[in-house]
Amino acid sequence: MKGTEAFQELLPLIKDDEPVVHANGFICRESFALKDRKANFYMIGSMGLASSIGLGVALCKPEKKVIIIDGDGNVLMALGTLAMIAAEAPENLFHVVIDNEVYESTGSQRSLSGKVQLEEIAKSSGYKNVFRVEKKEDVKPQFLRLKELPGPNFLLIKVEPCFDHSTGRVTHTPEEITERFMEAVG
Amino acid sequence: MPSLTSQSFIKRLIQEDYKFFTGVPCSLLSGLIYELEDQQEARYIPAVREDAAVGLCTGAYLAGARPVMLMQNSGLGYSLNAFTSLNLIYHIPMLVIMSWRGKDGKDAPEHIIMGDIDKQLLQTAGMEYSLLNEGNCDSVLQKAKKKIGEEKLPYTLIVEKGLFDERH
């Protein structure tokens, strides 16, 4: 499955009021291009921090399902945050990783996730439910199942790099992203 | 002069509605962190790195909390990219309580350079700070409140050795 197809499968399954924190690079741009939402936090810098930002939102908004859409390179940069998430164990946190085994945003240099299984790291850290999908038809059922189960949960989606470089950048300013997100999350 | 203690300072922060705390320990801040662990009204979440603590505070702020991060000045290096590419451009405020190791060149070797340049780093990044002392708690918290509440930017309080008790 191509990275774009993974987004096409899962974005329609997210409810309007569910906060989504995106990793930097193509993850932000892909999601923005396919479906812009006020409850989307587009993290354009601070590589690695989507997971800790998502944890902060989840801990302070326990009544909302908080989704983190992360990248393999981002997760590898902040492996320790998996331990923080597992230790705090917010039931409402759902961590989705788009794993293309490369740093696609900077020219598809290989990352370590071709050799290291990120979902095993999440599992041994203490995430409650961990699943890995490789086939497009499995994305929807597994995403919906893990979104409903008490978390923290982890879904690793193996994809092929395919980003279309003509896809635009996020057009909202960082300040607008903050304001929109806070308004949507309430 | 009213004496400032770890307990009174934490109580004061909670009164100011700072109730979400995270960070990476420093011995100079150990009294504060032990106090935090005893509070019913506040939570302290141990962070693995200072940049992750900045991320955590960012999420907490986005979800309506008033976050505080405690760190040693050695953690400033780890967190600068988070401040410059996240908080300062998104206008996401937080209170930073940073210890000053390496003051006046009198400390373990690993602290000397950062102890010399940490204030300049903050200034270069355009991040406002104050040195907290026994007598200026009210005024610096007022400044912090303005920066955080009105400009929506981080504010740093620097803590020297001996200001708060150390618990080992």
Ligand SMILES: Cc1ncc(C[n+]2csc(CCOP(=O)(O)OP(=O)(O)O)c2C)c(N)n1
């Ligand atoms: C601290 C830091 N180092 C490097 C970069 C450059 N950079 C931007 S996106 C990115 C790749 C992110 O990789 P991944 O999370 O796997 O997402 P992908 O690009 O594959 O979608 C890199 C290295 C950066 N923005 N910040």
Ligand SMILES: [Mg+2]
């Ligand atoms: Mg990648």
